[in-house]
Amino acid sequence: MLRFALSRLLLVVPTFVGITLIAFLFIRILPGDPVLLMAGERGVSPERHAELMAQFGFDKPMWRQYVDYIGQLLQGNFGHSFSTKRPVLEEFMARFPATLELALCAIVLATVLGVAAGILAAVKRGSWIDQATMGTALVGYSMPIFWWALLLIILFSTSLGWTPVSGRIALTHYFPSVTGFMLVDSLLSGRPGAFASAVHHLVLPTIVLATIPLAVIARQTRSAMLEVLGEVYMMTARSKGLSPSRVIGLHALRNALIPVVTTIGLQVSVLMGGAILTETIFSWPGIGKWMIDSISRRDYQVVQGGLLLIAAMVMLVNLTVDLLYGLVNPRVRHV
Amino acid sequence: MALLEIRNLTVSFETAAGRFHAVQGLDLAVDSGEVLAVVGESGSGKSVAMLAVMGLLPDTATVSADAMLFHGRDLMSLSPRQRRRLAGRDMAMIFQEPIASLNPCFTVGFQIEETLKRHTGLDAAGRRRRAVELLDAVGIPEPAQRLSSFPHQMSGGQCQRVMIAIATACTPKLLIADEPTTALDVTIQKQILDLLLRLQLEHGMALVLITHDMGVVAETADRVVVQYRGRKMEDADVLSLFENPQNPYTRALLSALPENAVGGRLPTVAAAGGWETRP
Amino acid sequence: MTVQTPDPTLDPVPGAGPAAQPVPPLLENWHYFTRSRGAVVGLGVFMALVAIAVLAPWIAPHDPAMQYRDALLVPPAWTAGGREAFLFGTDAVGRDILSRMMHGARFSLLIGLVVVTIALASGIIVGLVAGYVGGRTDALIMRLMDIILAFPSLLLALVLVAILGPGLFNAMLAIALVLQPHFARLTRGAVLAEKSREYVTAASVAGAGHLRLMFFTILPNCLGPLIVQATLSFSSAILDAAALGFLGMGAQPPTPEWGTMLAEAREFISSAWWVVTMPGLAILATVLSINLIGDGLRDTLDPKLKRS
Numbered sequence: 001m002l003r004f005a006l007s008r009l010l011l012v013v014p015t016f017v018g019i020t021l022i023a024f025l026f027i028r029i030l031p032g033d034p035v036l037l038m039a040g041e042r043g044v045s046p047e048r049h050a051e052l053m054a055q056f057g058f059d060k061p062m063w064r065q066y067v068d069y070i071g072q073l074l075q076g077n078f079g080h081s082f083s084t085k086r087p088v089l090e091e092f093m094a095r096f097p098a099t100l101e102l103a104l105c106a107i108v109l110a111t112v113l114g115v116a117a118g119i120l121a122a123v124k125r126g127s128w129i130d131q132a133t134m135g136t137a138l139v140g141y142s143m144p145i146f147w148w149a150l151l152l153i154i155l156f157s158t159s160l161g162w163t164p165v166s167g168r169i170a171l172t173h174y175f176p177s178v179t180g181f182m183l184v185d186s187l188l189s190g191r192p193g194a195f196a197s198a199v200h201h202l203v204l205p206t207i208v209l210a211t212i213p214l215a216v217i218a219r220q221t222r223s224a225m226l227e228v229l230g231e232v233y234m235m236t237a238r239s240k241g242l243s244p245s246r247v248i249g250l251h252a253l254r255n256a257l258i259p260v261v262t263t264i265g266l267q268v269s270v271l272m273g274g275a276i277l278t279e280t281i282f283s284w285p286g287i288g289k290w291m292i293d294s295i296s297r298r299d300y301q302v303v304q305g306g307l308l309l310i311a312a313m314v315m316l317v318n319l320t321v322d323l324l325y326g327l328v329n330p331r332v333r334h335v
Numbered sequence: 336m337a338l339l340e341i342r343n344l345t346v347s348f349e350t351a352a353g354r355f356h357a358v359q360g361l362d363l364a365v366d367s368g369e370v371l372a373v374v375g376e377s378g379s380g381k382s383v384a385m386l387a388v389m390g391l392l393p394d395t396a397t398v399s400a401d402a403m404l405f406h407g408r409d410l411m412s413l414s415p416r417q418r419r420r421l422a423g424r425d426m427a428m429i430f431q432e433p434i435a436s437l438n439p440c441f442t443v444g445f446q447i448e449e450t451l452k453r454h455t456g457l458d459a460a461g462r463r464r465r466a467v468e469l470l471d472a473v474g475i476p477e478p479a480q481r482l483s484s485f486p487h488q489m490s491g492g493q494c495q496r497v498m499i500a501i502a503t504a505c506t507p508k509l510l511i512a513d514e515p516t517t518a519l520d521v522t523i524q525k526q527i528l529d530l531l532l533r534l535q536l537e538h539g540m541a542l543v544l545i546t547h548d549m550g551v552v553a554e555t556a557d558r559v560v561v562q563y564r565g566r567k568m569e570d571a572d573v574l575s576l577f578e579n580p581q582n583p584y585t586r587a588l589l590s591a592l593p594e595n596a597v598g599g600r601l602p603t604v605a606a607a608g609g610w611e612t613r614p
Numbered sequence: 615m616t617v618q619t620p621d622p623t624l625d626p627v628p629g630a631g632p633a634a635q636p637v638p639p640l641l642e643n644w645h646y647f648t649r650s651r652g653a654v655v656g657l658g659v660f661m662a663l664v665a666i667a668v669l670a671p672w673i674a675p676h677d678p679a680m681q682y683r684d685a686l687l688v689p690p691a692w693t694a695g696g697r698e699a700f701l702f703g704t705d706a707v708g709r710d711i712l713s714r715m716m717h718g719a720r721f722s723l724l725i726g727l728v729v730v731t732i733a734l735a736s737g738i739i740v741g742l743v744a745g746y747v748g749g750r751t752d753a754l755i756m757r758l759m760d761i762i763l764a765f766p767s768l769l770l771a772l773v774l775v776a777i778l779g780p781g782l783f784n785a786m787l788a789i790a791l792v793l794q795p796h797f798a799r800l801t802r803g804a805v806l807a808e809k810s811r812e813y814v815t816a817a818s819v820a821g822a823g824h825l826r827l828m829f830f831t832i833l834p835n836c837l838g839p840l841i842v843q844a845t846l847s848f849s850s851a852i853l854d855a856a857a858l859g860f861l862g863m864g865a866q867p868p869t870p871e872w873g874t875m876l877a878e879a880r881e882f883i884s885s886a887w888w889v890v891t892m893p894g895l896a897i898l899a900t901v902l903s904i905n906l907i908g909d910g911l912r913d914t915l916d917p918k919l920k921r922s
Binding site: 296 | 652757758760761763764765766767768769772773776777849853856857860861862863873876879880883884887890891893894897898901902905906909
Binding site: 231232238240241242 | 389390391419420421422423424427428430431432435436437438439440441449450453454485487488498501502
C-alpha cells in the first residue's frame with residue numbers, strides 16, 4: 001500500500017511543477033507592460049517604473065525570474081494583493097474556510113443523496129422510480145446553476161421568505177472567528193440562535209452547489225451498481241442465505257463504490273467552478289468570489305496566486321482520492 | 336424418500352422477444368448420499384432448474400411446479416426468509432467461474448466466516464478456527480495465512496477450493512455444483528472433482544453435478560439426467576445410460592464423443608457418408 | 615438477433631431460423647438510437663431549436679434590440695398586466711424577451727458549434743500525435759493535458775478571458791482550450807488500443823504513410839467515444855459560455871446571449887421573475903435536449919454499454 005501511495009505522489013510532482021509554470025507565465029502573457037498592469041490606471045513615473053521593474057525582477061532573464069518565483073513560493077510568498085496590500089496567501093487563508101465549509105456540506109449532501117438514489121434506481125431498474133430519479137438527475141446537470149440559484153432565491157427567499165438571500169450568518173450575530181467554519185464558531189460562541197442562523201444561511205448555497213455532483217454521482221452509482229448486480233459473486237452471496245439488505249448494502253455497494261470514489265474526486269474540480277458562481281450569487285465570502293472580484297479589479301497578483309493555490313488544492317484532493325481508491329479497491333494495491 | 340424431489344417444474348422468463356421457457360415440465364429426484372449428474376448442451380436449462388431450487392433466480396423469472404420438496408418440505412410454500420435460512424446451511428451451490436464467484440473486495444477469511452456467522456452460533460475465534468479447518472480440508476496449503484488473501488491473489492483452482500469450503504462450511508445435505516471445473520485447467524479439474532467426491536462421501540451429502548462433459552459423468556455419477564431445451568430426455572443410472580441409451584438425443588450426445596469414434600471418424604459423420612471422394 | 619421459441623416437436627438438431635438480412639450500419643445505429651424515447655424527444659427539441667435559431671430574424675415577433683419605452687418590465691402575456699404583443703414579457707428597457715431568446719438561440723448554438731469544432735479538431739490532432747508517436751512526445755503532451763485538467767475548468771476559462779479580454783469570441787476560445795484535453799485523452803487512448811491491431815499493421819505493410827495511417831486507418835475506428843464526448847462538450851460549452859456571460863466576461867450586453875441576459879436580470883429577482891426565469895429555461899431546454907441525444911448516442915455507439 002505504501003508503494004502505491006508513493007507512486008501516486010511521484011506522478012503528481014511534474015504536474016505540480018507545470019502548474020507553477022503556468023501561474024508564473026500568467027502575468028507575463030498579459031498584453032502590456034507588467035508593471036503598468038499592476039499599477040492600474042494611475043500610471044507610474046519612469047523612475048518608479050524602473051524601481052518596480054527591479055523590485056519585481058522583470059528586468060532579469062525569464063528562467064531567472066522563474067527560479068526566483070519558485071523560491072518565493074517556497075517561502076510562502078504568493079505575492080501581494082494590489083487592492084488590499086495584504087499578502088495573497090493571507091487573503092486566501094482568510095477566505096478559504098468559507099468555501100471549504102460550503103464545499104464540504106455540498107459534497108456530503110451530494111454523496112449521501114446521490115449514492116442512495118443510484119442504489120434505488122439500480123435495484124428497481126426499469127421501474128418508474130428508476131426513470132424518475134435518472135430523469136431528475138439529467139435535469140440536474142443540464143441546468144445552469146446560477147439560474148437554479150436565482151430560481152431558488154425567488155421561490156424560497158422572496159416568495160416564501162424561508163431562507164436568507166446572502167451572507168453566512170445574520171448580521172445581528174457577531175462573534176470572533178475561531179476556526180473560520182461558521183457552523184463550528186457559532187456553536188462555540190454560545191450565542192442563542194447563532195447556530196440556527198448559520199445553518200439557515202447554508203441551506204440554499206449548499207443545495208445549489210450540490211446539485212451537479214449529486215446528479216452525476218447518482219448516475220454513476222446506478223450504472224456501477226447495475227454492473228455489479230450481474231456479477232457471479234452476487235449469486236454466491238445470495239446462495240449463502242444472506243439477507244437482501246446485506247447482499248446489496250455490503251457485497252454490491254462495496255464494489256460499486258469503487259468507480260464512484262473516482263467520480264467524487266472529479267467532482268471536486270467541478271465544485272470549484274460552481275463555487276465561483278454560487279458565492280457570487282449568495283455573496284458568500286469565499287475564494288470563488290474573491291477570484292472573480294480580483295479578475296474584474298485587475299488585481300493580477302491575486303489572480304496568479306489564487307490560481308496556483310486553488311489548482312494545488314484540487315491536486316491535493318485528487319491525490320487523496322487516488323489513495324482512497326487504493327484503499328477501496330484491493331486489486332490495485334497488490335500490483 | 337428422496338432428499339430433493341421436483342415434479343413438473345417450469346421456469347419461464349419475460350424477455351424483450353416474449354416469454355421464454357427455460358425449463359418445461361421437469362421431473363427430478365436426488366437421494367441422500369447420491370451423485371446425480373445433469374447433462375445437456377448450453378441452453379438446456381440445467382443450471383436454471385437448480386437455481387430455482389436454491390431460490391437464486393431473478394424476479395423476472397416465473398417458477399411453477401407441482402412440487403419442489405426438499406427433505407419433505409415444499410420449497411414453493413416457504414417464505415423468502417425461510418428459504419434464506421435453508422440456503423447456505425442445508426443446501427449450497429458452487430458456480431462455474433471460481434475467481435468471479437468470490438467478492439474481490441473482501442478477504443477469503445471474511446467470506447468463509449460470513450457463512451458461519453449467518454448459520455452457526457460460533458464466536459469470532461470459533462469461526463476463525465473453523466475457517467482454517469475448512470481451508471485445510473479442501474487442500475489449501477498454509478490455511479491460516481490464506482485467510483487474509485484476496486481472491487485476485489489466488490489461482491482459479493484455489494478459488495474453487497475456497498468456494499467448496501464456503502459451500503460445505505455448514506455441512507449441507509445437498510451440494511449443487513454448476514460446471515465447477517469447466518473454467519479450470521485439465522490437471523486441476525481432476526483434483527477438484529476428487530475433492531468434491533471425497534467431501535461428498537465424508538459428509539454423506541447429495542451432490543448434483545451439472546456438466547456437459549460426458550467423461551466427468553462416466554467417472555463420478557451414480558445417476559444421470561439428460562436435458563435438452565428445458566425438457567428431460569432421459570433419466571437412468573450411469574451404467575445403463577452409457578451402455579444402452581434409450582433416447583435418440585442421448586444417443587446423439589454419446590456418439591459425439593471423440594472416444595466413440597470408429598475408424599478415425601465420429602459415427603454420425605461416418606454415417607453421413609460422402610467422405611470417400613474427398614482427398 | 616432472433617430468439618427461438620422451443621419447438622414442441624422434438625428435434626435433435628436445432629433448426630436454424632430464416633437468414634437475417636444484413637442491415638447497413640447507419641440504419642442499424644438509427645434503429646438503436648430511436649429505441650430510446652428520451653433520445654428521440656431530445657433530437658426533436660434540438661431540431662426545433664435549430665430551426666428557431668436559423669429562422670429567428672424572420673419569425674421573431676420583434677427586433678431584439680428594439681426598446682419600447684412604454685412597455686418596461688411588462689409581465690408575460692398570460693399573467694395579469696401582461697400584453698399580447700409580448701408573450702414572455704419585456705425586460706428593464708422594454709425589449710421583448712421572446713425575441714431576445716430566439717436570437718439568443720443563434721448565439722448558443724453557434725458557441726456550441728465553434729467550441730466543439732475547435733476542441734475536437736485540436737484534441738484529435740494532439741491525441742493522434744501523442745498516441746501514434748509515443749515515447750517522450752507522448753509523455754510531454756499528456757503531461758500538458760494533465761496540467762490543463764488540474765485547473766477547475768471555469769476558473770481557467772475565466773483567467774484566460776481575463777488575459778484575452780472579455781468578449782464572446784475570446785470566451786469561445788478559452789472554453790475550447792479547457793475542453794480540448796478530454797478529446798486529446800480519448801483519442802490517444804483509442805489510438806494506443808488500435809495501434810497494435812492487425813489491420814493497422816496490414817495497412818502499414820501495404821505501404822500506407824504515417825499521416826494516412828493516423829487519419830484514415832486508425833481514426834475512423836475511434837469515432838464512437840469521440841462523438842459521445844462531442845455532444846457532452848457541446849452542452850458544457852453552452853453552459854460555460856452562459857456562466858461567463860453571467861459573470862460579465864463573455865458576450866457583452868446588449869448581445870442577447872442567454873447568460874448575459876441573466877446577468878442583466880439579476881437585480882429583478884424580487885420584482886420581475888420572468889426576466890430571470892425565461893432565458894434560463896431556454897438554456898435548460900437546449901442543454902437537456904443535447905444531453906438526451908448524448909445519452910442515446912452513447913447507448914448506440916458504445917457496444918459495452920448496450921442495454922439488453
